[in-house]
Amino acid sequence: MSDPIFTAENVKQHYLIRQGMFADPIVLRAVDGASFVLNRGRTLAVVGESGCGKSTLARMVTMIEDPTEGRMTIDGSEILPGAASRDAVLRSRVQIVFQDPYGSLNPRQTIGKTLMEPLLINRKDVPAQERERRAREMLDLVGLRPEYFDRYPHMFSGGQRQRIAVARALMLDPEVLVLDEPVSALDLSIQSQILNLLVDLQDRLGLAYLFISHDLSVVRHVANEVMVMYLGKPVEQGPKDAVFAAPRHPYTKALMSATPTADPSRRQERIKLSGELPSPMAVPPGCPFHPRCWRASDRCRKDMPTLEGDAHRFACFNPIEA
Amino acid sequence: MTEITETPATATGPAHPSPLREFWQYFSDNRGAVAGLVVFAAFFLVAVFAPLIAPYPPHEQFRDHLLQPPFWQPGGTLQFPLGTDPLGRDMLSRLIFGARYSFFIGMVVVSIASFFGVVIGVIAGFAPSWLDTLIMRLMDIVLSFPSLLLALVLVAVLGPSLMNAMIAIAVVLQPHFVRLTRAAVLSERPKDYVTAAKVAGAKPGRLMFVTVLPNCLAPIIVQAALSFSSAILDAAALGFLGMGAQPPTPEWGTMLAESREFILRAWWVVTFPGLCILFAVLAINLMGDGLRDALDPKLKRS
Structure with missing residues (x-):
């Protein structure tokens, strides 16, 4: 049933930030190694707090920026750096819808x-x-x-x-559509209209969506696959049903517990994360989530867990039991 | 889910007014602007049809009527409605021909200054930072001179004539356009519609002049209108200092300079050219404001 059109392998986007004329530039790892596949007619949702690299990921997939590292292919052929500015066919295959509908249309x-x-x-x-x-x-x-x-x-x-x-x-009849929080600036009643339009268009045109959002109830509605990001790294990735039914990474669990449910009889325990999202310029060693994690062990403070698993993958040493 | 048809945001009905009509609708709301436009149009017509309107050629001297006062003053006649100057030339005719010079100066100076200013400004806004810095520091150097002084120096180097005065004034006014355009471009450039055009494959040239520049026009138009009036003023000032149009050219500033010594004996020889400059400048400024209101969709009530 999968029909891959776009793949990304371990793509990274690092920015050099200069603070003062003589200080050494600091590396900001906006996206630090993300791999995913977009299939025709399917939706991959990318979820995370603001500042976790969602929009940077969108800019790389749309070829506005070349990744610092990693490999992207479309329909089997590799996307070379700077190719989008030369190749009209290539750039018309991936298009983007921005978050703010007031800024994304030329007023003139x-x-x-x-x-x-x-x-x-x-x-x-x-x-x-x-x-x-x-x-x-x-x-x-x-x-x-x-x-x-x-x-x-x-x-x-x-x-x-x-x-x-x-x-x-x-x-331009694209095959991949990047939706960068397409409904978060809209009224709730309008959100559902736009989402239905997007779902309808996907069915008709067989588009692959990269759907970026911080709203899990929207993601639950449109996604086939989910990727949860934290500080530029995917921490959990898998089919929507599996991730929503049994989140394994504590961060995913915390995100989900923050989504209000429509069922008042089912009082779920809300996990409150302590602390702030660390600055992406000073990512903590080990697992980047450990300062806010209630399951963190000594190992989390030293080593960086990698994504493991088959369909449902997660990067955690102390995962929540399924 | 049922499809909800959204009602249009405007209540203008099915027949939408043409852009020109709409522009006029917004422009005419501003009374000061319409008044400015009327005065400007009157000056313009006077300038174009000067030979037909003026009772006498501007250089014709009437030796029997030196410094004759306007007609409502004792000693004045309707033969010379606004009196005559020290050389016996008809003031009205000279003022009418002076309108030609002023408009010519305004047009040429604003065209030169805004064209180069906008092009350089847009390039600076899109350029890599070293080129941007280079351009802006150059402009800062030009701006750091008192404008009239710099114009004087340029005229002194090029030689005093109306053409050289216009070039000098254009050079002095042009950095304002550069800075304004660059600032507007920098504030527009990070917007999503520019990124969208980039994703659609727009090349830098198209991005600069088709996508971004039209959205920066509002402040540039106001600046152009203000520059039109300051060009007239500066040209008059240069003329007054003897560095612009040379006598016997009936340029308003030069006329002021010529008759400076008669200011106490014959008030009309200095008052009327001064009033002409004042009204022309005021009318253009009012019109510039109205233009901005009408051309900027963000200020429109929709």
């Missing part, structure tokens, strides 16, 4: 121009009439009225703008 361009721009740049052979026809079709596909074509973004609500952003991402 009509919706029509925004939708036609990707074609104008990448498909020079498509005549102007055809471009317009496809853009109007796309408006229809995402559930917007055709008369919106000549309007400017400021005339639309957040939900409508997010539909426009989805439409723009689909103009």
Whole structure:
């Protein structure tokens, strides 16, 4: 049933931060070794607190930034550094929808121009009439009225703008769609509309989604696979049902206990994590989660656990029993 | 789940006004701007049709009517409605022809300064930091001189003439455009729509001038309007100091300079050119404000 389209092997993104002219630059490990596979028609959700490297991961998959280390392939062929700026076919295969629908649309361009721009740049052979026809079709596909074509973004609500952003991402017929918290800036009632639209589009077009979110109830709704990240490292990874039913990593468990349930009779014990998320510039030695973990042992403070397991993988020396 | 059709955010109905109409709608809300536009348009028409409107050629001297006062003053006649200058030339005709020079100066200076300023500013905003620093420090050097003094020095080097004065003023005004454009570009560049254009494959040139620049225009337009008026002012000042347009050119600032010594005996020879400069500058500034309000979608009430 798996039909891989995109793979990432141990990708890393490190930034050098200079503090003062003479100080040695500090290495910020925004993403420190993530591996995953995106399958056609399936959704991989990436979950974690802010600052855990979710958005950096999105920027690497969309080829906005080249990874410092690691290997990414699309449809079996490797993505070389800087290839996206040269290869129109390659870059049109992965597109992105941003979190903030107010910042992601050019306020000076009509919706029509925004939708036609990707074609104008990448498909020079498509005549102007055809471009317009496809853009109007796309408006229809995402559930917007055709008369919106000549309007400017400021005339639309957040939900409508997010539909426009989805439409723009689909103009180049991508195979992979990166959704960087696509609904977290929206109203709860609008969230479900956009999520249903995304699910519907995935069924129709067979898209692979990399769905980035910090909202576990949304993830439960859309994901097939889940990857939980902490300080740039995946700590637990596996099929949604397995991860949600029996989280093995204490961090996943804590995240899940923080999600409100709709069932008042089932009072679940909420795990409160002590302490703050450490600065990614000063990651603690050993397991990065150990200062906040209630199961930490001496070994956690010295050694770094690696992801282990088959389908359901987790990086912990003292996992929660399934 | 049932599909909910979202109602459009605007209540303008199915027929959406054309962009030009919409622009006029917002512009005309601002009364000061409309007043400025009317005065500006009047000055412009006067400048274009100067030979048809002016009663006399600007250089014609009437030796029998030296320093004749305006018509409502004792000794004035309707033959010279605003009086004559020390050489017996009709003030009204000279002012009308002076409008030509002022507009010409404003247009040329703003075109040169804004074109180079905006291009350099956008490049600085996108450039690697060493080039950015180099450009901005150069601009700081130009800005660190008192502007009129620098213009004077440039004119002194190039030689006093109207063309050289315009070049000098453009050089002096241009760093303002560079800084403004760069600041606007830097604040726009990290926004998601720029990243989205990049993901769509937009090359740096397109990113700079098609994606980002239109979103930076509002402050540039205001700056251009203000520069138009300060170009007229600076040119008048250079003319007054004898470094701009040379007599007998009927440029307003030069006219002021020529008649400085008569300020106590014949108030009209200095008052009318001064008033012309004042009204032209004021009208352009008001219009610039209105332009900004109408062109900036973020300030629009939607």
